[in-house]
Amino acid sequence: MSIAEYSQTPPAESAGWLAPTVDGSLDVVIAVPGSKSLTNRELILAAIAEGPGRLIGPLHSQDSARMIEALRALGVDIQEVEGDGVFGPDLVVTPMSPLAGDVVVDCGQAGTVMRFVAAIAGLASGEVTLTAHETALHRPMGAMITALRAVGSDIDDEGTWALPFVVRGHGHVRGGEVEIDASGSSQFVSGLLLAAPRFDVGMTLRHVGGRLPSMPHIDMTVEALGRRGVHVERPTPTEWIVPAGPVRAKDVTIEPDLSNAAPFLAAAMIAGGRVTVGGWPAHSTQPGALLTEILPVMGARAQRRGGALMVTAGTTGIHGVDLDLSAASELTPTLVALAAFADGPTTLTGIGHIRGHETDRIAALVGNLRALGGEAHELPDGIRIVPRELTGGVWRAHHDHRIATAGALIGLRVPGVVVDDIGATAKTLPEFPDLWSYLVRRAGVDTPR
Known part of the structure; x- marks a missing residue:
């Protein structure tokens, strides 16, 4: 424009x-109120964790509401409970495995929802259709689609490399080694890292494009995984190794x-x-x-x-x-x-x-x-x-x-x-x-x- x-x-x-x-x-x-970036990362991790966990002081906004709606559609139980915060209730999240399929997820304008949910959608037992508000359909998704296919996700985007598209979930994702050009958004890296512990063999991820933006957001993702017992190795500043394994259930306070x-x-x-x-x-x-x-x-x-x-x-x-x-x-x-x-x-x-x-x-x-x-x-x-x-x-x-x-x-x-x-x-x-x-x-x- x-x-x-x-x-x-x-x-x-x-x-x-x-x-x-x-x-x-x-x-x-x-x-x-609480951080949107942390709230949506912790919602994803709580949804694929070993057991129930509580988010204390989460953000209540359009973006976080979209994430909650998306995870509920995938079968995750999310309940609002009274907390000490002045900006809204805490959230108790009970995970679902495998995630439910044959659902439609409307990401609204939330980049974290479209990138993070796409990464875990392959864990569902059925098709997950991801779409978004008309003002967000332009947001970059091609690199994410390519990377997810490389780790075994079955995606039908009708050749558009953009939303809307369908992830045909088979209850698991193979994982393995993948390269991605994440110069368009650090959320591509974060989405893959958040899902990787649940991949069959984990994941080795390498960024191969231009300058990687918003590195603190990737550091945030690695730190969030670490709090839940997932140790991410980083041989180079643009390479991450995530082992397959459980995601610890945990109560987390949102900054x-x-x-x-x-x-x-x-x-x-x-x-x-x-x-x-x-x-x-x-x-x-x-x-x-x-x-x-x-x-x-x-x-x-x-x-x-x-x-x-x-x-x-x-x-x-x-x-x-x-x-x-x-x-x-x-x-x-x-x-x-x-x-x-x-x-x-x-x-x-x-x-x-x-x-x-x-x-x-x-x-x-x-x-x-x-x-x-x-x-x-x-x-x-x-x-x-x-x-x-x-x-x-x-x-x-x-x-x-x-x-x-x-x-x-x-x-x-x-x-x-x-x-x-x-x-x-x-x-x-x-x-x-x-x-x-x-x-x-x-x-x-x-x-x-």
């Missing part, structure tokens, strides 16, 4: 969500979603003052953990205190930077919003693969900034932002949760920014509008209409 198409104004009848501006500085403590915390922390830099996010882990494989390094480079002060992360606006404003975001590409929309108010140009690279996310994120960000009078340029592997005075206008979410939150950030300083679909944030953070309203109320301003 062209940049011009990403700059079109939606129909007048679409009122949208008027992002609030702030005149005073912030001083607020925010809690965010807060650090990438969903990013817009709130960045708000301190745009509005001034400080924002504290509670429950920040001392160690995490989430890409959002890199915010403690990235935000100070852009001019903030980041301090961990008592299990929380506090970000305070710097005295010299927001700095333009050159960053390789290949390890944390999901932070791109938040950092682009910051860069729009920097003291010089910003170049973000290593993010070419985000063209294949919920939308073409690079084109969407460039188009939105230009629509508000800004200057931004699409690069082969990234984006360049040159700060300009911005004006109000429509910020198009393109069904993408992170694009929507970037518009909210821009609106903190620019009056009249209207996000056409703030509901897109329900994909990973349904509470976003309420949390954002709380954030701006703490600065003494009106909540958004």
